[in-house]
Amino acid sequence: MLLGVSVVVFFMVRAIPGDPAQIILGQQATQENVQQLRAHMGLDKPVFVQYGLFLRDAITGDLGNSIATGRPVTTELLARFPATLELTAFAMLVAVLVGVPVGVISAVKQYSVLDKITSVLALAGVSMPIFWLAMILIVIFGVKLQLLPFPGRLSSGVAIQAFTGLVLVDSLLTGNFAAFWDGLKHLIMPALALGTIPMAVIMRMTRSSMLEVMGEDYVRTARAKGVVPWRVVSKHALRNALLPTVTVIGLQVGLLMGGAIVTETIFSWPGVGQIAYDSINRRDYAMIQGVVLYGALLFVLVNLVVDILYAVLDPRVRY
Numbered sequence: 001m002l003l004g005v006s007v008v009v010f011f012m013v014r015a016i017p018g019d020p021a022q023i024i025l026g027q028q029a030t031q032e033n034v035q036q037l038r039a040h041m042g043l044d045k046p047v048f049v050q051y052g053l054f055l056r057d058a059i060t061g062d063l064g065n066s067i068a069t070g071r072p073v074t075t076e077l078l079a080r081f082p083a084t085l086e087l088t089a090f091a092m093l094v095a096v097l098v099g100v101p102v103g104v105i106s107a108v109k110q111y112s113v114l115d116k117i118t119s120v121l122a123l124a125g126v127s128m129p130i131f132w133l134a135m136i137l138i139v140i141f142g143v144k145l146q147l148l149p150f151p152g153r154l155s156s157g158v159a160i161q162a163f164t165g166l167v168l169v170d171s172l173l174t175g176n177f178a179a180f181w182d183g184l185k186h187l188i189m190p191a192l193a194l195g196t197i198p199m200a201v202i203m204r205m206t207r208s209s210m211l212e213v214m215g216e217d218y219v220r221t222a223r224a225k226g227v228v229p230w231r232v233v234s235k236h237a238l239r240n241a242l243l244p245t246v247t248v249i250g251l252q253v254g255l256l257m258g259g260a261i262v263t264e265t266i267f268s269w270p271g272v273g274q275i276a277y278d279s280i281n282r283r284d285y286a287m288i289q290g291v292v293l294y295g296a297l298l299f300v301l302v303n304l305v306v307d308i309l310y311a312v313l314d315p316r317v318r319y
Helices: 002-013 020-025 031-041 047-059 073-108 113-127 130-144 167-173 177-214 217-224 229-257 261-266 272-282 285-313
Strands: none
Touching: 002 047, 002 285, 020 031, 020 272, 073 113, 073 177, 073 229, 073 261, 073 272, 073 285, 113 177, 130 177, 130 261, 167 177, 177 229, 177 261, 217 229, 229 285, 261 272, 272 285
8 A cells, every 4th residue: 555655646746847956946046056956856867766766765764854844754744743643633532522422313313303404514514615614713713702712732922841742631741731721722723624524424424324223123122122212222223333433433534644734724733734735835755755655654554443443343343
């Protein structure tokens, strides 16, 4: 998987119009200086030779140096990863805590007014562009009501001692509750914007899975035996209906962890998504390749975790 992704991204980024050396030196630079910088960066070699050198280094964990900062790509990604992890975790927490229960209630109360309302909300959640929703949240809660701060992860003047790179965790570890509250308020708007689509998808998948399971023989048998309705839903139906929902959650986590480019850019969130956006504008080949490979690796790992959860939720998968 990673090998295939590396081939695609390596050759596609070089198809982007623009010369990285020219962008670094500016439009007033002489061709001689541009050619010297291209040679220094290895861009004067044939593209297949460049890929071979990149692959040789990537196998050892060396993804090259960023054109913009001169720092190793791996170092830059590790520095940005905690911000993306914190944003993704909070967004998915909201999406799961809202999407799964609402999907279950919609299935149990099929065709009711509540089911129709949630269906409309789910459709709206999937349809709304993230950039539009993010701007609406900023205008309402950030500008008009001034309830939530933006941009960034912390307000100016608020500092914490970093251990994990996660603002909420580090502030709790150091007992800095003022920073914790400030970081939480900064997190709410981007997390809501980012979690809206996963929430709607999880809601619809949970509903459809529950409807399918509720018609199974073992559910009807449990009802006929007089098992209380909430126990039928929670013990007999929900656990079996969670398998496709877990798959959807895993895919959504992989997508968000790969870098929420739009959300992080709008809220100036210093994560992987923002550095990916900046790298594309600067034609930073090494950083773009590193970000895409990082996202592919996370997808592989998340799918592995999903497969393991399958065996936990359904013992039949183990055999």
